[in-house]
Structures are given as structure tokens and as C-alpha cells.
Amino acid sequence: MKLYKLPGPLLLNVLFALFSSIQAGPANSKLFREYIGAEDKGVTFSDVPINSNVEFHFILSFAIDYTSSSHPSPTNGNFRVYWDTKNLNHSHVSSIKAQHSNVKVAMSLGGDTINGQHVFFSPTSINSWVRNAIQSITEIARLYNLDGIDIDYEHFKTDPNTFAECIGRLLFYLKNNQVVSFTSIAPYADDSVQPHYLALWKKYGHLIDYVNFQFYAYEKGTTISQFMKYFEAQSLNYNEGKVLVSFGTDGSGGLSPQNGFFEACRKLKSQGKLHGIFIWSADDSKKDGFRYEKQSQNFLAYTK
Numbered sequence: 001m002k003l004y005k006l007p008g009p010l011l012l013n014v015l016f017a018l019f020s021s022i023q024a025g026p027a028n029s030k031l032f033r034e035y036i037g038a039e040d041k042g043v044t045f046s047d048v049p050i051n052s053n054v055e056f057h058f059i060l061s062f063a064i065d066y067t068s069s070s071h072p073s074p075t076n077g078n079f080r081v082y083w084d085t086k087n088l089n090h091s092h093v094s095s096i097k098a099q100h101s102n103v104k105v106a107m108s109l110g111g112d113t114i115n116g117q118h119v120f121f122s123p124t125s126i127n128s129w130v131r132n133a134i135q136s137i138t139e140i141a142r143l144y145n146l147d148g149i150d151i152d153y154e155h156f157k158t159d160p161n162t163f164a165e166c167i168g169r170l171l172f173y174l175k176n177n178q179v180v181s182f183t184s185i186a187p188y189a190d191d192s193v194q195p196h197y198l199a200l201w202k203k204y205g206h207l208i209d210y211v212n213f214q215f216y217a218y219e220k221g222t223t224i225s226q227f228m229k230y231f232e233a234q235s236l237n238y239n240e241g242k243v244l245v246s247f248g249t250d251g252s253g254g255l256s257p258q259n260g261f262f263e264a265c266r267k268l269k270s271q272g273k274l275h276g277i278f279i280w281s282a283d284d285s286k287k288d289g290f291r292y293e294k295q296s297q298n299f300l301a302y303t304k
Contacts, residue, residue, distance in 0.1 A: 030300045031276030033057040033212065034293065037083030038111065039283035044087045045096035048282050049294050053301035056103045059150050060088060062111035063140055064119055072114045074122040077132030081140060082114065090144045106148030107140065122157040123166055130169045141179050149174060150212060152186040160199035168204030175207055183207060188214035201238055211238045212278050215255065216248035224264045227255040242275035249292060250284040257292050262299055269303060
């Protein structure tokens with residue numbers, strides 16, 4: 001791309017305008033995101049219906065800084081790919097992105113369990129973890145031609161500040177060096193989890209594009225009015241962040257599509273607060289023919 005030199009004041013005005021437009025963003029996004037590959041159920045990118053009128057993010061699940069032995073142990077930031085590489089390899093990523101110009105692909109770090117045991121965020125030190133994570137994540141991102149990164153640690157053997165510094169410095173490097181173009185975090189309402197993400201948000205929230213809040217971690221049978229209160233509370237927690245709404249297709253909790261999820265989305269949209277929808281997960285949705293993926297994307301694309 002050819003660059004043209006602008007006069008000083010004009011350049012500042014252009015940069016300010018660009019920055020302002022990036023910061024503001026659309027109030028109602030047509031962003032749909034889906035986690036994929038965590039459960040080895042043979043789901044492929046091409047299985048999932050993709051509406052050309054939404055921005056679609058696949059989130060590969062998971063890359064984990066654990067050994068790949070039968071008794072996994074932490075590796076202090078040396079990440080390995082744990083998603084279903086038989087059906088979701090780098091050539092599959094290239095193929096789905098070539099077929100659909102609205103598709104981007106990210107990877108998620110951490111997750112809940114590995115071989116039946118909890119995945120812990122367990123750095124030896126901030127500097128050593130960040131150094132190892134930068135190297136291993138950059139290699140994976142470039143091999144798979146990834147666009148983004150998601151943070152989904154759910155168990156911790158460290159304090160919130162250490163988590164904030166490790167993840168914040170990693171995100172800063174990845175964005176600053178254009179390894180990824182967008183980032184997200186995936187917290188949920190738990191006293192052992194949320195403080196870590198709030199510490200990260202407080203110090204490095206400017207580096208985080210989306211908050212994939214796990215609303216399906218709330219109790220089963222959540223009502224629309226309860227959901228709206230939960231959304232408002234988390235929007236305050238992640239002030240000025242793009243908090244996405246969500247549900248699970250794995251029988252987990254929260255507000256389900258059957259109980260009024262899309263009615264709640266309609267209310268949020270009318271208030272200018274709907275920033276996007278994500279689903280956990282494609283692996284679980286396959287058995288029902290991705291019914292709710294279709295419905296979610298249709299809602300985002302066509303609901304006024």
C-alpha cells in the first residue's frame with residue numbers, strides 16, 4: 001500500500017477522526033461468535049451455517065499451556081494446540097476464510113479442563129510466562145493464520161494482579177506487533193474467577209475488544225428480567241466494554257432460546273446495547289443441525 005505524507009495538523013485531524021470512529025464503534029453489532037473444537041465431536045467449519053450478513057468469528061478451543069502427556073502439568077506459558085486438529089487444521093482455516101469473506105478465526109486460551117482435570121493459570125513468574133507465551137502463541141497464530149485471541153482461564157493458582165499483568169502484557173505484544181487484530185475475554189460470575197478478569201480489565205481493558213460473558217453459567221431457568229439485570233450488572237463491571245450475550249447448546253444454565261433469549265436480545269437492541277451474540281459450542285450444536293446458530297445470525301442480520 002502506498003503511503004502519502006500529510007501536513008502535520010491535517011495528519012492529526014485524520015488520526016483523531018480514525019481513533020474516534022474506532023473507539024465509538026457501532027451500538028448494535030452484527031457480530032456472531034462460536035466456540036468450536038473442544039469436544040472432539042468431529043465438527044468442521046463447513047458444517048456450521050454462515051450467514052453472509054453477519055460478522056462471523058470461529059473461536060478454536062483450546063490452546064493450553066500444559067504438557068500433552070496422560071498426566072498433564074503446567075508449562076509456564078508454552079502453549080500447545082488441544083482443539084480437534086484432525087477436522088480443524090490450518091488448511092481448514094484458510095479454506096473457510098477463502099470461502100467466506102465475513103469469517104475470521106480466533107483461538108481461546110485455557111478452558112475448564114484437560115483430560116478430566118482443571119486447567120490452572122499457574123505462572124512461574126510474570127516475565128518468564130509472558131516470554132514463553134509470546135513465542136508459543138505467535139507461532140500458533142501464524143501457523144493457523146488466526147485473526148484473534150480469546151482468554152478463557154477459569155481456575156487460578158495466582159492472584160488477580162499477576163493474571164492481569166501476564167495476560168495484559170501478552171495482549172499488548174500481540175496487538176502491537178499485529179499478530180492478532182482483535183482480542184476478547186470470557187469471564188463469568190464467580191467469586192474465584194471474576195476478580196482476575198476485573199483486575200485485567202481495570203489495567204488493560206483498552207486492549208480488549210469484546211467481553212464474551214458466559215451468561216450460561218448463571219442458574220438454569222433464568223428469566224428475561226433476571227437476564228436483563230445480569231447484563232446490566234456486567235456492563236457496569238466492564239464499563240464501556242462490548243459485552244456480548246450468550247447461551248449454551250450443551251444443556252448448561254442461563255436464559256435459553258426456549259425461555260426468551262431472543263426477546264431479551266430484542267430489548268437490548270432497542271436500547272442500543274446489543275454488541276453481538278456468541279454460542280458455546282458448535283460441538284454441542286451439531287446434533288440439532290445448528291438450529292440456534294441459524295436463528296442467532298438471522299436475528300442479528302435482519303431484526304430492526
